[in-house]
Amino acid sequence: MQFAKPGIARTGPPFAPLQPAGAIRRCRVFRSFVLDKEEAARLGVTIGMSDREIVSRLRKALDEIDDSRSANPKSSKEPK
Numbered sequence: 001m002q003f004a005k006p007g008i009a010r011t012g013p014p015f016a017p018l019q020p021a022g023a024i025r026r027c028r029v030f031r032s033f034v035l036d037k038e039e040a041a042r043l044g045v046t047i048g049m050s051d052r053e054i055v056s057r058l059r060k061a062l063d064e065i066d067d068s069r070s071a072n073p074k075s076s077k078e079p080k
Contacts, residue, residue, distance in 0.1 A: 037058075044054040 040058075041054055044057070049057075
């Protein structure tokens with residue numbers, strides 16, 4: 001029998017394989033992203049936005065994230 005270890009989570013029945021906790025966290029974050037994206041699309045349609053306008057707003061948000069990443073590179077990537 002496998003026992004849970006730090007950073008490992010059981011995802012199924014007692015004899016199911018253990019899964020890395022990071023993989024489970026990424027799955028939860030992605031699921032949240034999908035639900036948030038769907039809710040944003042529903043809200044956009046509700047307030048009368050066109051499909052093109054909704055996609056344009058999402059692209060603009062992505063561009064802003066890219067701009068902030070390039071303006072603030074992580075210090076761990078910089079040579080010491």
